Amino acid sequence: MHILIVEDEVGIVKFLQQGLQEEGYIITTASDGLMGLEYTQKTSFDLILLDWMLPKMNGLEVCKAIREKDDTTPIIFLTAKDTVQETIEGLKAGANDYMKKPFSFEELIERIKIHFRVQKEADILTLGSIVINLNKHIVSVNDNVIALTQREFELLTYLVRNKGNVCTRNQIIEDVWDIHFEYDTGVIDVFINAIRKKLNLKIEQDYIKTVRGVGYIANE
Template sequence: MRILIVEDEKGILNFLKEGLQEENFAVDAASDGDEGLELALTNDYDMVLLDWMVPGVSGIEICRQMRQREISAPIIFLTAKDTVRDAVFGLEAGANDYIRKPFEFEELLARIRVQLREHGGEHARLELGSIQMNLDTHQVFKDETEIKLTQKEFALLEFLIRNKGKVCSRTRIIEHVWDIHFDSDTSVIDVYINFLRKKLDTGDGKNHIGTIRGVGYIAREE
């Protein structure tokens, strides 16, 4: 899952980025509203964390422009404002939730997961044919047999299953799974796809991970 953070307080920004990366999220960060707006309107995010008051374009304006462009990613405001009127103002601008500063990381993480679940992006269990993933215990099963995956193999499989039936380009995979946002050698993806195929081989000739030549990969039930 890929998250954008727009926050001008460097300490908070680094704290959030490191904490979310430890939770296996891919994270982009901006310390001012102009950069944050550009990232929000040009990239594909599963969640956006917006500081209400940042230099340049305000968090409120970023939120409004995202909704005007019909970008539906959930938005949580990070704000020092504490009146009901302020909260209503932020929600009416298009935010899904808000959390007052200072806050505990665990509370923010819980709110993020609630929003991702409500928007279809966060489930404790994922399935692909006879393959089941348990995100809480970080386990993968093929029928009743547990399959041992590395952290990166697990993240790659999770991304493909979340997008099953859709073609995932190498660019999207390298950005969401490897958290790399520039032109680079994507051959590492092919290597890990081969690892996954060998470990998930059902023995019945079915290959749940298909190759779209020249584009990327697709996860299929059959």
């Protein structure tokens, strides 16, 4: 698991980095809020330990900016601020947890484990009778495992994550294929047809619908 520590106090950073690495975690550190935010935009982290009082951009601003990007990475505030109002502010900004300095390292470890456990349990996506296990990279329909290619898995997962919203062909090409220039989006139709065939759903289970001239929508 990869943890980002955004903290400007060198002593705390060294303490956390050493302790967490001994627990087997991969650690990246940022010494100011702006640097921390930039890291989250370039790298996928499993959890963020975020100080409130930071140079350049405070923790509250960083937290809000992360959530505005629809990034659901668990965030734990580590801060000396401990009034009820400040706690509420942090949670409203999108933080998942809050620990007052000085804190027990053993308690921090347990809280981290809880967030990872909750996160793992949440890594299941469903669309009607379709179940996607993101951890095991398995798609099943009525408990029958469906063999999808990597690209088919990514495309189906993308549509289910955006369940209820129309995904245009251009959005899919950019977000799933990571292509940001003019490209023949007809390839998407080929993959959608392959996915539908493999899922072998009944007519009333047409969970992936074509929005003519626009793209696709996953809906139950």
